[in-house]
Amino acid sequence: MKIAQKTIKFLLIASITFFTSVGFASGSDKKHDGQNDGGRINTKEEVEAYILHHIKDSHDFSLFSYTSDEGERKHIGFPLPVIIWSSEGLVSFMSSEFHHNDDGHVIVEKNGLKFAKIHSKIYEINKGATRVSFDETHHATNAHKLLDFSITKSVVGILLIGFLLLFWFSKLARQYKTKQIPTGFARVLEPLVLYVRDEIARPNIGEKHYRRFTGYLLTVFFFIWVLNLAGLTPLGFNVTGQLAVTGCLAIFTLVIYTVSGNKGYWMHMIWMPGVPVLIRPVLAIIELAGALIIKPFSLLVRLFANISAGHIVVMSLIAIMFTLKESLGVVGATGLSLVLSFFITLIEVLVAFLQAYIFTMLSALFIGMAVADHSEAH
Amino acid sequence: MYNLIGAGLIVIGAGIGLGQIGGKAMEGIARQPEATGKIQTAMIIIAALLEGLAFGALFLGK
Numbered sequence: 206m207k208i209a210q211k212t213i214k215f216l217l218i219a220s221i222t223f224f225t226s227v228g229f230a231s232g233s234d235k236k237h238d239g240q241n242d243g244g245r246i247n248t249k250e251e252v253e254a255y256i257l258h259h260i261k262d263s264h265d266f267s268l269f270s271y272t273s274d275e276g277e278r279k280h281i282g283f284p285l286p287v288i289i290w291s292s293e294g295l296v297s298f299m300s301s302e303f304h305h306n307d308d309g310h311v312i313v314e315k316n317g318l319k320f321a322k323i324h325s326k327i328y329e330i331n332k333g334a335t336r337v338s339f340d341e342t343h344h345a346t347n348a349h350k351l352l353d354f355s356i357t358k359s360v361v362g363i364l365l366i367g368f369l370l371l372f373w374f375s376k377l378a379r380q381y382k383t384k385q386i387p388t389g390f391a392r393v394l395e396p397l398v399l400y401v402r403d404e405i406a407r408p409n410i411g412e413k414h415y416r417r418f419t420g421y422l423l424t425v426f427f428f429i430w431v432l433n434l435a436g437l438t439p440l441g442f443n444v445t446g447q448l449a450v451t452g453c454l455a456i457f458t459l460v461i462y463t464v465s466g467n468k469g470y471w472m473h474m475i476w477m478p479g480v481p482v483l484i485r486p487v488l489a490i491i492e493l494a495g496a497l498i499i500k501p502f503s504l505l506v507r508l509f510a511n512i513s514a515g516h517i518v519v520m521s522l523i524a525i526m527f528t529l530k531e532s533l534g535v536v537g538a539t540g541l542s543l544v545l546s547f548f549i550t551l552i553e554v555l556v557a558f559l560q561a562y563i564f565t566m567l568s569a570l571f572i573g574m575a576v577a578d579h580s581e582a583h
Numbered sequence: 584m585y586n587l588i589g590a591g592l593i594v595i596g597a598g599i600g601l602g603q604i605g606g607k608a609m610e611g612i613a614r615q616p617e618a619t620g621k622i623q624t625a626m627i628i629i630a631a632l633l634e635g636l637a638f639g640a641l642f643l644g645k
Contacts, residue, residue: 408624503635510638563631570628 252524259520260443260513261325262357264300268440280305285361290352291318291329300355309337309345321345327353359450362442366431374427401426401565409569414576418569421461425454426565433512433557437519437550445560446512448505455501458568462575463497469579500571504564511560515553522546590644597637604629 267282284301293316302313309321312330319330321337328348330337337345356364377391377398387395406415406422432444444450472478474492477485525542526535533541608626612619 503632503639506638506642507631507635510642511634563627566624566628567631 249528252521252528256517256520256524258325259441260446260516262359262443262447263325264303264322264327264355264357265305266358266361267305270305278305285358286356287327288354288356289320289327289329290354291316291320293318296320309339309348312336321348323348327351327355358442359444359447362432362435362440362444363450366428366435366444370424370427370431397427398423405562405565405569409566410573411577413578414573417465418461418572421457422565422569425457425568426561429454429508429564430558430561433561434554436512436516437553437557443512443516445508446516448509451505451508454508454564455504458504458571459497459501461568462571465572466575467579470575470577473579504567508560508564511556515556519546519549519553522549586644590640593640593644594637597633597640600633601630604633 264287265282265284267280269282270278270280273279284299286297287300288295288297290296296315296318298313298315303311303322307322307324309323309328311321312335313320319335321328321330323337323345327350328337328345329351330348334347337348340346373390373394377387377394380387380391386392401423402415402419405426406419410418429445432442435442436445474496475489477488477492480488522545523542525545526538529538529541532538604626608622611622615622
């Protein structure tokens, strides 16, 4: 009986992963824009451009697109609001007004100002000019970038996951008022919460202080983990692979351990006891650079690079079906890319958890160093 | 060009380091199976720090 249950579970997980990679594959088959032969990806440069486009944030939420029988591009997805701080104040409109154009040829006029979208960035065109002109390196010469507060795809992802977590965990918390053991999906969440508290927060921060920081660690753990998993679905989120997002999370940790650092922590950093006086300033520089720059930088880069690298690998393996089509035949290339992307997606599910765990663990470790009791003699 | 060579050297170093960490952790676990949890946690932390270094090198050397 037990074996049967395990087999069913394995098959379920395997089929979900399988269909996810198929979803990715069909998405990348049809999504690419602006090519003459019906929007199909054939060359290495097109694959590269497509992957880079996926890694970046975008102003509309497109699921996939295809060329209809009449030779017209159809985009499936929905537009998102663009909110920008232009030279004449706040301007907002829907991103559908750009008609999925990304090279600055479609110009939107609002409040007498002209806007164009070039490589997923919105530019304001200078007064007097009617269209964007480029120099040899393909930089716009008569337009400038703006402060962009748009609800982009990543922002949608963050809001979606944020509300989802709020819903899940408020439900879990409410259940404790009436019963001892939570029911339904909350029963899945409870051991994870206990895991973060007992395996990450408690041993790294210490029995005396861990309660204060468990809330932050839980939030950060579930935020990163669920967003990592959302990045593996065909929706195509790449939120934890954005430098802005990981940088923000790293700054939260930096602020928390800097603010809650006790006297002993700062003494050890600025005027290290127990070493010759001449060495103390040198040590202070190293310690300060380590605590204020290197620690948050390593947190930021690790999460960003792992998730981005994972997405690039998955999409490159899917692209095998286009790049090796000539040498292996359609069936061979598709089969190869399907098998490879299936297994790499399985690994990515593991990486999604591991990166959330490591971010939380290192945050707990840094906080633990800041609040540790230094009173005993060395 | 030189930044790529430098990044490559750092990644080689990080690879050697990761191998050392993994190998030593295996030895430790084989010697003292009851300390598996502690060894694993310490191993993952050090591996994560090293990985951060390697990714930093890749990122800056790109």
